[in-house]
Amino acid sequence: MEYILRVLVLSCVYAMLAVSLDLIVGYVGILSLAQAALFGIGAYTSALLAIHWQLGFLSTQFVSIVAAVLVSGLLSLAAFRLKEDYLVIGSFGLQLIVYSGFRNFVWLTNGPDGVGGIPRPRLLFWTIESDGAFFALAVVCLAVSWQLKNMISSSPFGRVLRAIREDETFATSLGKNTMVFKCLAFAFSAGLAGSAGGLYAHYARFIDPSSFTLDESVLLISMVVIGGPASVWGPVAGAFALVAMQEGLRFIGLPASTSAQVRQLLYGALLIVIVATRPKGLVGTYRFGR
């Protein structure tokens, strides 16, 4: 039971991240490779504040969101100069810079040794200790992220994001300042990723840079693409499907030395099958609307 709850909490965290990334990949149509970095910023911020300042969950969440939004400003700065493929390379650069920061600012992040002893989240006077209670908290966080993203995507703001994805020149000709919309989408997405990071840090109780690598960013993109970009349930479905597949491989009895490679092979094969058979993903929509 404990194992199942752990998998479910992890699925919720990844689903929050996939939901946040969907706003950029699915709605604006920009492939961002920096989502794991923003996730890490949220995780480290929450961890350090909870350890050193004994802040409660809501406070650490707030500061994590703000920190991730500020770091996403770097991506926004890149967006002022770079377009399309070059912006992807810019996000790749941000991912590498932040990851290097986690590894090398040893005085702050303890470098590759990571940060341990992160307390369980404290909500006012209640400390969430049991896995069951934490799962409930993760579900609430996922529900809030999902709802916020869907309110954004179904609003006139989301309509402009989809228009930017389809034809930025057309959106510009109608008086839309596409750069402002992109920057706001980056910031909103980063805020959700930072929030997921805070939740993860409190759950794992130990974080190190290996959880926030480029591989994680690619995994998140896979979740969005496989689930169905720019759809209501797609990112959530993609996250749960890939976490379930990852965990399922444990029961096949592959030797530890080859399991990672087999997993990568399966991701690749799954991506090819999904793109070939359901280009809009498992539960994706086939039109401009939500």
Place this chain on the structure above:
Amino acid sequence: MTLDFPPVLDEVKCLSCERVSKHYGGIAAVQNVSCRLDCKQIVAVIGPNGAGKTTLINILSGFVRPESGRLLLDGYDITGRPPHDVAVMGVCRTFQEVRLLREATVVENVLLARSTQAGESIFGAFGGASRRQEVENRRNCQELLDFVGLEGCHSHLVSALSFGQQKLVSLACCLATGARFLMLDEPFAGLHRREVNDVAVVLRRLQQEGRAILFIEHDVAAVRELADSVLVMDEGRILAQGPIDEVLRRSDVAEAYLA
């Protein structure tokens, strides 16, 4: 039916450019061109391919910054302002190839174009006020689509419409921005005669509403029917301008364009 959406300002307004130039590589697309578009005026731009007509529209709509010269709107210098700013100020353009969200419905395209939407701010997206405004906007956009002759097509996907209908949707999008100056790049190209007449009727009505229209066209019959004034371009320069019959009588125009 009169169009009360979007509102038209009563004051005399004009859009003009003064001695603007633009080169692409070594080629002069537009050289020292000056022109003026007044309220309630329809101006046609004609000329052979490569004459600089589209570049002129790109300059007037802010999509291309001229290397020299000025762009003036209501007397204010707006040279170098980004195209979205120019559109917000009331200068909207269409494109030679129809640019629309093809997998969106007709009304969604026009809703996108609607200016001043509370729900377009990130916090406004969460408010009830934006949802109420959306209902009102949708109704207005449907009226606008009826005005341009697209009754019954509101919920169709743009990709399911004929080319002529798509051009009308482009026009409706321009109007939904609240534009006072419409820059139309070949609005009649690819349309059959009946569709040309439909678009011409709409443009006439827009003129009566107080809007100014500058359009590029190769169809001399349509130009003759619609334009108050014609501007003939060749090799990036203005060869002649004035009433169409006067202009077409000139031998240099006949040689450059009609021959």
